[in-house]
Amino acid sequence: MAALTVEGLNKTFRGGLFEKDRHVLRDVSFSLREGQTTGFVGSNGSGKTTTIKCLFDFIHPDSGTIRFFGQEIGNEVKTRIGYLPERPYLYEFLTGEEFLKLHWNLCYGSVTKDFAERAKESLRKVDLLEAKDRRLRTYSKGMLQRVGIAQAILTRPDLLILDEPMSGLDPDGRAMVKDILREEQKRGMTLFFSSHLLQDMEELCSDLVVINKGQILYKGDLPTFMSEFQSLEKAFQVLKNKGAMDV
Numbered sequence: 379m380a381a382l383t384v385e386g387l388n389k390t391f392r393g394g395l396f397e398k399d400r401h402v403l404r405d406v407s408f409s410l411r412e413g414q415t416t417g418f419v420g421s422n423g424s425g426k427t428t429t430i431k432c433l434f435d436f437i438h439p440d441s442g443t444i445r446f447f448g449q450e451i452g453n454e455v456k457t458r459i460g461y462l463p464e465r466p467y468l469y470e471f472l473t474g475e476e477f478l479k480l481h482w483n484l485c486y487g488s489v490t491k492d493f494a495e496r497a498k499e500s501l502r503k504v505d506l507l508e509a510k511d512r513r514l515r516t517y518s519k520g521m522l523q524r525v526g527i528a529q530a531i532l533t534r535p536d537l538l539i540l541d542e543p544m545s546g547l548d549p550d551g552r553a554m555v556k557d558i559l560r561e562e563q564k565r566g567m568t569l570f571f572s573s574h575l576l577q578d579m580e581e582l583c584s585d586l587v588v589i590n591k592g593q594i595l596y597k598g599d600l601p602t603f604m605s606e607f608q609s610l611e612k613a614f615q616v617l618k619n620k621g622a623m624d625v
């Protein structure tokens with residue numbers, strides 16, 4: 379069964395008084411193979427974050443269906459999904475461990491059984507165990523990104539969705555995030571993460587979904603994409619010449 383199936387997603391943001399409406403997702407359809415890592419790649423403004431927000435119903439799509447493990451989003455299926463937003467809100471007065479506790483409570487209410495063990499496990503995975511009692515305001519950008527990932531893997535989800543997890547990090551920070559994701563791949567996690575860089579995908583992904591101006595340009599395995607197009611620019615060019623897409 380697919381970990382996620384998206385069919386016919388459309389989203390228009392209504393313009394203001396003198397602004398035009400913006401149709402930012404156009405019949406977006408793709409699915410994620412369970413246990414595989416899929417990269418969601420597209421230039422800035424192509425519709426990646428809007429798509430991801432629609433998955434969780436943070437933004438209501440105009441049309442389309444979304445199913446996680448064959449089910450509509452609901453409390454039961456939510457516990458199987460970990461999510462890191464592109465710009466997570468981090469309460470800087472909380473310590474790393476308190477931040478995880480906040481997210482645990484949002485998921486499980488006041489049931490604290492297993493929290494201590496899971497928090498330790500997540501913080502160890504992202505190499506923040508020693509910094510767990512420090513306030514987030516003292517964390518570096520890389521540490522903040524890693525505590526965000528710790529929050530996303532805290533409940534041992536089956537599917538992890540990360541919006542631009544490598545964005546703004548230096549090469550060491552990017553390498554660290556990639557190592558964390560590789561560890562999650564090893565334990566069979568289905569991963570879906572977005573980036574505007576194809577390079578980020580090459581090291582980690584088996585599958586690729588390419589979006590441009592709200593339209594899916596490619597969905598399939600990464601080796602086939604690379605052998606046909608080699609780069610995003612080439613893919614846009616080839617498809618434009620074919621007249622297949624409004625690229």
Ligand SMILES: Nc1ncnc2c1ncn2[C@@H]1O[C@H](COP(=O)(O)OP(=O)(O)OP(=O)(O)O)[C@@H](O)[C@H]1O
Nearest residue numbers: 391400402420421422423424425426427428429574
């Ligand atoms: N709330 C909103 N109201 C109006 N337009 C929006 C809104 N949110 C996003 N958009 C527009 O929708 C389009 C897609 O934006 P989105 O953030 O999904 O792109 P993205 O691929 O995630 O880009 P980036 O890589 O820069 O994060 C953009 O043109 C953006 O300006």
